[in-house]
Amino acid sequence: MAIRINGAEVQAPGDARVSLLDFLREHLHLTGTKVGCNQGACGACTVIIDGERVLSCLTLAAQADGRSVTTIEGLSADGALNPLQVAFIEHDGFQCGYCTPGQICAATAMLQEIERGMPSYVTADLAAERATLTAQEIRERMSGNLCRCGAHNGIVEAIMQVATERAA
Amino acid sequence: MTRVQNVVVESVKTVLGWVPAQWLPGGTPDPLIGRSAAIGRQASRLDGPQKVSGQARFAAEVPMEGLSYAAFVHSPVTRARIARLETQAAEAAPGVILVMTHRNMPRISPLALISITDLSAVGNSSLPILQDENVRYNGQVVAVVVAETQEQADHAAALIEIDYDTVPAKTHFEDAKARARTPASVLIDKNHVTVGNAERELTQAAHRVDAVYRTPGHNHNAIELHAVTVAWQDGSLIVHDATQMIAPSAGALAKVFGLKKEQVRVLSPFVGGGFGGKGLWDHQILAIAAARLTGRPLRLMLSREGVYRIIGGRTPTEQRVAIGANTEGRFTALVHTGYSIMLPYGACPEQYTSSARALYSAKSVEIVQHHVDLDIVPNTYMRAPGESVGTFALESAVDELAHQMGIDPIELRRRNEPERHPISGAPFSQRALITAYAEGARRFGWEHRSAEPGTRRDGEWRIGMGCATGSFPYARMPSTNVRITLKRDGSAIVACSAQEMGMGTSTVQVQHAADRLGLPVDMITFEMGDSSLPASAMAGGSSQTASIAGAILAATDKLTGELLRLAGNDSPVAGLRTGDVRLTDQGVASLEEPWRHESYRSILDRAQRDEVSITAAGSAPLEMLKFAMNSSSAVFCELRVSDVTGEVRIDRLLGSFDCGTILNPKTAASQFKGGMIMGIGLALTEETLFDERSGRIMNATLADYHVPSHLDVPDIEVIWTGIPDPRSPLGARGIGEIGITGVAAAIANAVFNATGKRIRELPITLDKLL
Numbered sequence: 003m004a005i006r007i008n009g010a011e012v013q014a015p016g017d018a019r020v021s022l023l024d025f026l027r028e029h030l031h032l033t034g035t036k037v038g039c040n041q042g043a044c045g046a047c048t049v050i051i052d053g054e055r056v057l058s059c060l061t062l063a064a065q066a067d068g069r070s071v072t073t074i075e076g077l078s079a080d081g082a083l084n085p086l087q088v089a090f091i092e093h094d095g096f097q098c099g100y101c102t103p104g105q106i107c108a109a110t111a112m113l114q115e116i117e118r119g120m121p122s123y124v125t126a127d128l129a130a131e132r133a134t135l136t137a138q139e140i141r142e143r144m145s146g147n148l149c150r151c152g153a154h155n156g157i158v159e160a161i162m163q164v165a166t167e168r169a170a
Numbered sequence: 171m172t173r174v175q176n177v178v179v180e181s182v183k184t185v186l187g188w189v190p191a192q193w194l195p196g197g198t199p200d201p202l203i204g205r206s207a208a209i210g211r212q213a214s215r216l217d218g219p220q221k222v223s224g225q226a227r228f229a230a231e232v233p234m235e236g237l238s239y240a241a242f243v244h245s246p247v248t249r250a251r252i253a254r255l256e257t258q259a260a261e262a263a264p265g266v267i268l269v270m271t272h273r274n275m276p277r278i279s280p281l282a283l284i285s286i287t288d289l290s291a292v293g294n295s296s297l298p299i300l301q302d303e304n305v306r307y308n309g310q311v312v313a314v315v316v317a318e319t320q321e322q323a324d325h326a327a328a329l330i331e332i333d334y335d336t337v338p339a340k341t342h343f344e345d346a347k348a349r350a351r352t353p354a355s356v357l358i359d360k361n362h363v364t365v366g367n368a369e370r371e372l373t374q375a376a377h378r379v380d381a382v383y384r385t386p387g388h389n390h391n392a393i394e395l396h397a398v399t400v401a402w403q404d405g406s407l408i409v410h411d412a413t414q415m416i417a418p419s420a421g422a423l424a425k426v427f428g429l430k431k432e433q434v435r436v437l438s439p440f441v442g443g444g445f446g447g448k449g450l451w452d453h454q455i456l457a458i459a460a461a462r463l464t465g466r467p468l469r470l471m472l473s474r475e476g477v478y479r480i481i482g483g484r485t486p487t488e489q490r491v492a493i494g495a496n497t498e499g500r501f502t503a504l505v506h507t508g509y510s511i512m513l514p515y516g517a518c519p520e521q522y523t524s525s526a527r528a529l530y531s532a533k534s535v536e537i538v539q540h541h542v543d544l545d546i547v548p549n550t551y552m553r554a555p556g557e558s559v560g561t562f563a564l565e566s567a568v569d570e571l572a573h574q575m576g577i578d579p580i581e582l583r584r585r586n587e588p589e590r591h592p593i594s595g596a597p598f599s600q601r602a603l604i605t606a607y608a609e610g611a612r613r614f615g616w617e618h619r620s621a622e623p624g625t626r627r628d629g630e631w632r633i634g635m636g637c638a639t640g641s642f643p644y645a646r647m648p649s650t651n652v653r654i655t656l657k658r659d660g661s662a663i664v665a666c667s668a669q670e671m672g673m674g675t676s677t678v679q680v681q682h683a684a685d686r687l688g689l690p691v692d693m694i695t696f697e698m699g700d701s702s703l704p705a706s707a708m709a710g711g712s713s714q715t716a717s718i719a720g721a722i723l724a725a726t727d728k729l730t731g732e733l734l735r736l737a738g739n740d741s742p743v744a745g746l747r748t749g750d751v752r753l754t755d756q757g758v759a760s761l762e763e764p765w766r767h768e769s770y771r772s773i774l775d776r777a778q779r780d781e782v783s784i785t786a787a788g789s790a791p792l793e794m795l796k797f798a799m800n801s802s803s804a805v806f807c808e809l810r811v812s813d814v815t816g817e818v819r820i821d822r823l824l825g826s827f828d829c830g831t832i833l834n835p836k837t838a839a840s841q842f843k844g845g846m847i848m849g850i851g852l853a854l855t856e857e858t859l860f861d862e863r864s865g866r867i868m869n870a871t872l873a874d875y876h877v878p879s880h881l882d883v884p885d886i887e888v889i890w891t892g893i894p895d896p897r898s899p900l901g902a903r904g905i906g907e908i909g910i911t912g913v914a915a916a917i918a919n920a921v922f923n924a925t926g927k928r929i930r931e932l933p934i935t936l937d938k939l940l
Contacts, residue, residue, distance in 0.1 A: 027231070098393075144880040
């Protein structure tokens, strides 16, 4: 078995204690995935495994065996920024840039969750086939990703712009 | 700070009071004010593509051959002597290279504390670092394990056994107040200020408020953990650090380890948030010492708990504010006194009375701060030290007085707006707080506020509006240097050791240099984040932008002289002097006869030079002493308070700022909002819980210390007067910290307006409203 990371097959580490986060950063030098707390409280380490957003600090690398992991490096293939990344720059959805990869990975998977019809705590009509995307929906669904610089407004605007363009 | 310092500062201010303004920096307004092209433009961050793609490289991400990893053991007790220390099991554990304790830690020189009289000093603590068997605060590092992998280091650290002989410790704020000290000065200000007899005026005042306000400790909680990757190479030291004080750290580390300054290189091109917390603390020194013992490169990243344990945050404060007013609402007495922690081995006095010194005219004044001593990790500067928590007390009190008198709180402030600085009597360089209030109130719809508390309601929610003033002084740091290199192809490189923690340093300075040098922005490169570049000061006191701008201004003057020299007699600008020309259209032009112009390319071609390079320091920032230079803001809030749960939801927040020229509206708005969001945390959720029985921080995690999350943050509106400050480079004053000031009071005042409950102790949690 192996872990598929951004499309490439990688052998899982020998030491069973290695988290997916440390595996990415220290073994593979994929340092776009960030460490902010190592205990699932900040969201900086968010990656996408088989389409779901996952906290890589609370995931052992061994748990990703046989699965497909996408990190921030995998979202901008061939160096071309994707529309969400461009929108983050346009709306100034970051300052120091440290929580940014986690925000972007989380937002990417979050938009797919909405497309799949998953409701949230603030969804008014739980029976609706698909929640209406409002700023409040984005805020609730992104609340697992902390930002200390205070770029929240820009992050929400960037996500909203991309979602609106996609729906059009 | 000493009485001598008071005398020196007062004497300089007095002398400068006599010196004509035009002799001083800013005496003639910066010619770029009002004629800028790139400045003032809505520019996206130049480092944006790197940051959104995960390519921006932070301190813990530098790859190195043969890297080792460190883990710390923190003391679980507060004051003690280590009685037994067993490291054998750890040393024998797989992969372990070194266990370092006080027994084998190299002996080092003490660290000089941050000081306004020695800008090269950057220590937050002067306590010995692993030099003896004594524990002086809870969480202090008592052992370091270095191993081949992080997992091995973490495991081995858990195998170290330590017995402590504990001794009684000072851990009670209330008890320590009895032994409080009263310093002669607080930062640059004389501490105890008395004008008239404020206590007597207070008793005789027609209206008065007199209350005690409390704020808890806070932690910076930058999302990036403190980290270093260090390597010794042939006796020289390379430190990839997460720091907001690059050049000063390099100098300080050289002193600590007995090296020459040029033997230490500190690099920190990106910092994942600082807010005052990313300074020089024990962890860098321990990592460097351990790497010296092992001879291997080493990476150390603190755990989140480790950050709480050994990086100090903001002190708790207890502040008394009393205001007396006559029947017209003019202040006859203003009292702002209180207690905060300032350790004999710490550096930060938390100047919470600063706003009371700058904001209002009053017939009598009594201001003094007292310092409390506890056995804890030293507190340090955190975003808007002083004003962030000081404005909560002062601006709550103003609101209380306005309510008591039945006057609109904005009108009450207008009636007490000073014409000159209330304490020093110095003229304001520029001040338009009343304009900021007027524009903010109009935009916010302040006229819809009900003066009577508790009268607006929507179902279970009570709705209220509040406002408050924010304030932060201008600062420009001396000893900020830049190098400008003009190339033959007409491009330029501007370089200095400055730091980027999200302020947009390079973006804004490239905009500035473009206007200053008459070049398009895409022909300018900004190099920074490396102590081998010309030294700039720390990023603190909202000073970096003005400090670098001042240095670029000075370097441009020198460069202009050099270009005229190189142009010689065969140039259209021949015979002109520095004062006769300006840099424009990628060359030098006569001010009087603009058609006399020669391009840089042409000048360098003729002189057969590939480049011309100039290094210069900004002028001494004497404008700060001659003029009262203060930014201010009007903050407006509308919120809901649930009758059922006591929950507070902020619906609207607006900041109206008076901060001089706004250099880049996009990044400036972000910085203002960022500060205001930290203000939401300050008001509603943030609190470092300190166990006074044990001396230990109880909530050393991001799960238990609540910074605002997305759902806590509404759309925030930010506007500004944009009036240039004629005394500062570019007419700008720093904006990194003012955003947080005034916010807690605006929220507390809105809570009062919604509920009729006056909360004088932060954070405003649900229990206080039920």
